[in-house]
Amino acid sequence: MPAPYSYDLRQKVINAIELDGIPKTEASQVFHVSRNTINLWLQRKEHTGDFLPKPNRPPGHSHQITDWQKFKAFAQEHGHKTSAQMAELWDDDISPRTISRALKKIGFT
Template sequence: MAKPYSDDFRQKVMQAIELDGLKKCEASQLFNISRNTINLWFKRQAETGDIKPKQRKTSPQNGKIKDGEKFRTFVKEHGDKTQSEMAQLWEGDISQRTISRALQKIGHTRKKKTYGYIQRDEAKRSAFLAQLKNPINPI
């Protein structure tokens, strides 16, 4: 989100219009801002008596992992689990994506679990390789 204009800049624009008698469209061209912005400042001044920007509301940082050392030990203990399983095991309400970002931050990488080596049958494998060497129906 864009930063609001500073208070002193707003004051200068408002003074140029009110005290110097500059028109809103001339002030908008002079200060390189839109006329709608000036209208909004006048509206805010009429409503609140001030032209300061509204304070932005920050959302609570519930999904953050604050203790890095604690997270490192947690990863050492539960490194064999998936990220979604780790998110369920971590105290507090965090998402799998938060776990992913935290793992990237500490530089932890891991390979996917593959179970192909358990299902491999050497006899079938050698028979298949022999069949590849001696095709029955050559093209």
């Protein structure tokens, strides 16, 4: 995913449109930013009061197993069962594949 445009550039574009009265199309050409992007910045400013970029999420995804001590105890107790059976017994909605990866991570396989 490309990095968002800098706040400085956003500010220059918005100021050129709002303060200097430059049409959006001209600002788009001068600053090499698409007209659609300018419209999105103006909409964001209208709704939030600023045109800051949306915060980026860190790479990866939220992990379903966060308490590894609890999972190790669970694996000791239910290690003789299949991953599918263990997934059904786990507190949260979790896939058998996630159980398999977690077992491998704790060295239980």
